[in-house]
Amino acid sequence: MSAAPTIPPDATKDAPKTARKTALNAVHRQMGAKMVEFNGWDMPVEYPAAIGCGIVNEHMAVRTGVGIFDVSHMGDIRLAGPGALDAVQHISMNDAAKLAIGQAQYSALLYPEGTFVDDVIVHRLGVDEYLLVINAGTREKDFSWVRDNTQPFDCLVENLSDDYTQIAIQGPKAVDLMEKLNDNFVDVPANGLNAPFQKLRIDADYKSLKFYWITQGRTMAMRGSDRLYDSGTLIGRTGYTAEDGFEIYISSDEAISAHVWYGLLEAGKEFGAVPCGLGARNTLRLEGKLPLYGHEISDTINVWEAGLDRWCKMEKPEFIGRAALEKARAEGLKRKLVGLEMIDRGIARDGYKVLDDGGREIGYVTSGSPGPFLKKNIALAYVPPSNAEIGSTVRVEVRGQGVKAQVVPTPFYKRPKKS
């Protein structure tokens, strides 16, 4: 970006009237992003080819360098008080008692049937303080669920979703990018949305923050020699891309949000940082076999079918859904989530039927797409256990034709270990 970009005069023309907007909405439109409605939110799906973006480039940037995502549409529920741990243990399937202060874990909120209300990252912020980060489409449902089911416990339950702008910085160069802002002010070009701020600094001990741990950082913004903004910032070494990276939680004030966004892109220039939309977010999480609510997990799918055993601690004596899961485990699996790789020409997509080699319908695709890094067409699908063996072939019905696919191990992609 050379000259300060101006917001196109009809930037908000296409925004659906009822769609919600994050604090960075004007920024996405200023950058020329293609916008789409996602679960009631007006969000960027990809940024322009003219600035080196597009789903494929954004995906590759995250796998090889670093990408910046607006994930403020996700929700945040805080539980605090003497009964907070007991409350979390009651509604969450993983064991929150194992969390040290500053540690996070993947988990899920379950219905009594052992099916999913939502998946969630549980963060322990303090002695008696937990933050649940939940999906965008389930914000209200989850908050009602959490509030209603934690009433017997002595804790405060707050919906902080609108208080935060959440930005994800993802990729092997994420640490390098954040180190440029650590203990150091970076000049951020004026762009009309980040006024009056000029310089940005975000301090935190990035190097020693372990994967799935969180820390309190500090964000500062200057105009000339005046420090206009100085605030604590929650930073997690978490993400949804199967890469290293961070998620930072800053004030949902539009000006500081824009300043941090453009500041991250500026600091990340030498590492090939690009803005990334929901399109790349989906292809990245698919390659990493990370579930998406409404697809791999839902209120009609249980924990065993989804293959999320590892995060479900049945040794906990009680949590909502435990009894049903015990019963389901004894009865055995009726269907299983598997990874598919297309063998013949064709792309499996969400909702496509899965057939056996005889052409009989046996299941369906939950998520399917080209995998830009793998350069293969991949999918996740529910099939009967007898069709779930690695190496077995199935067909995916693409426009009326059964196209050959193979059951493959998952995740499809795993990031290289640091040497």
Add this chain to the structure above:
Amino acid sequence: MSYPTDRKYTKEHEWISADGKIGITIHAQDSLGDIVFVELPKVGTELTSGKTFGTVESVKAVSDLYAPASGTVTEVNSELATSPEKVNKDAHAAWMIKIALKDPAELNGLLSAADYEKFVNEEAGH
């Protein structure tokens, strides 16, 4: 952007040249994003004007291709099976199929380059 005048255009963002080559416009490939898959009919297939004849897929979506005119498929651009990105690189050069026109007069009902450009600008609200 001005569109080449050696061909006609449709509101579904396809183009057809006088010699029966068919493709999609630069505007179409820009809307679609990275094209990853093109499915085209075999040589000999009969096309009817306005009906679908294939699909073009981007990472996120599947889009139908609509026949700008009626005719029989005489050639298929096999490069697009292995290099669908050629459509993004130069949509007006990346022809998809060639047809023997059943009724060349059908082309008279299609949009000229100037009319197509106007149509695209109106769609975008400029």
